[in-house]
Amino acid sequence: ELVESGGDLEQPGRSLRLSCxxxxxxxxxxxxxxxxxAPGKGLEWxxxxxxxxxxxxxxxxxxxxxxxSISRDDSKRIVYLQMNTLxxxxxxxxxCARDGLQTYSFDLWGRGTLVVVSS
Amino acid sequence: DIQMTQSPSFVSASVGDRVTxxxxxxxxISTYLAWYQQKPGKAPQLLIYAGSPLQSGVASRFSGxxxxxxxxLTINNLQAEDxxxxxxxxxxxxxxxxxxxxxxxx
Numbered sequence: 001e002l003v004e005s006g007g008d009l010e011q012p013g014r015s016l017r018l019s020c021x022x023x024x025x026x027x028x029x030x031x032x033x034x035x036x037x038a039p040g041k042g043l044e045w046x047x048x049x050x051x052x053x054x055x056x057x058x059x060x061x062x063x064x065x066x067x068x069s070i071s072r073d074d075s076k077r078i079v080y081l082q083m084n085t086l087x088x089x090x091x092x093x094x095x096c097a098r099d100g101l102q103t104y105s106f107d108l109w110g111r112g113t114l115v116v117v118s119s
Numbered sequence: 120d121i122q123m124t125q126s127p128s129f130v131s132a133s134v135g136d137r138v139t140x141x142x143x144x145x146x147x148i149s150t151y152l153a154w155y156q157q158k159p160g161k162a163p164q165l166l167i168y169a170g171s172p173l174q175s176g177v178a179s180r181f182s183g184x185x186x187x188x189x190x191x192l193t194i195n196n197l198q199a200e201d202x203x204x205x206x207x208x209x210x211x212x213x214x215x216x217x218x219x220x221x222x223x224x225x
Contacts, residue, residue: 033215035163043155043163043206045215059213062120101168104210105153109162 007113020096142207
């Protein structure tokens with residue numbers, strides 16, 4: 001199971017940190033990702049982090065690179081998304097997801113957490 | 120970046136019909152493609168990975184095919200519970216990209 005938290009109403013230029021608490025699987029063995037969905041819009045991939053077995057390296061969408069940072073704490077089974085310099089177009093439901101098949105597809109998703117960026 | 124183009128954007132069909140959704144990649148991606156179903160107010164659910172294998176627990180009326188730049192998702196014997204938006208996603212390279220979605224209605 002994946003449970004996201006940390007979504008909130010925040011002003012442009014401010015920061016938020018999303019958390020994804022996981023359970024029921026061997027967290028450290030899997031790559032994880034974040035995707036988002038703006039209201040009434042389609043899915044957009046945001047960030048990806050490999051397992052530490054594969055270096056724990058990360059990837060970002062161009063729209064968030066330099067502003068967002070993904071990290072993981074295998075001891076706590078949590079993946080984070082640090083979101084800095086928020087913009088109005090970051091408003092979306094943010095989903096945490098697992099790459100359970102090692103195919104860069106996502107076989108397990110959380111229910112999402114809503115981030116609203118507005119003054 | 121690899122662009123993913125889905126068509127149609129909307130399809131209305133009857134229970135028992137066969138529905139086919141297509142997804143075209145802007146460059147060849149072998150079979151590195153996934154399909155998702157998203158029901159209203161819910162998170163996406165993986166249906167198909169690597170172009171054609173069915174994700175565990177997914178109904179066998181769903182099938183995927185394709186290679187390179189052209190892919191399709193077929194729903195045989197459409198059921199009322201299949202009303203959803205369907206997305207393709209290329210898994211070939213970063214940035215990962217999704218198609219714009221196809222809404223399936225009864």
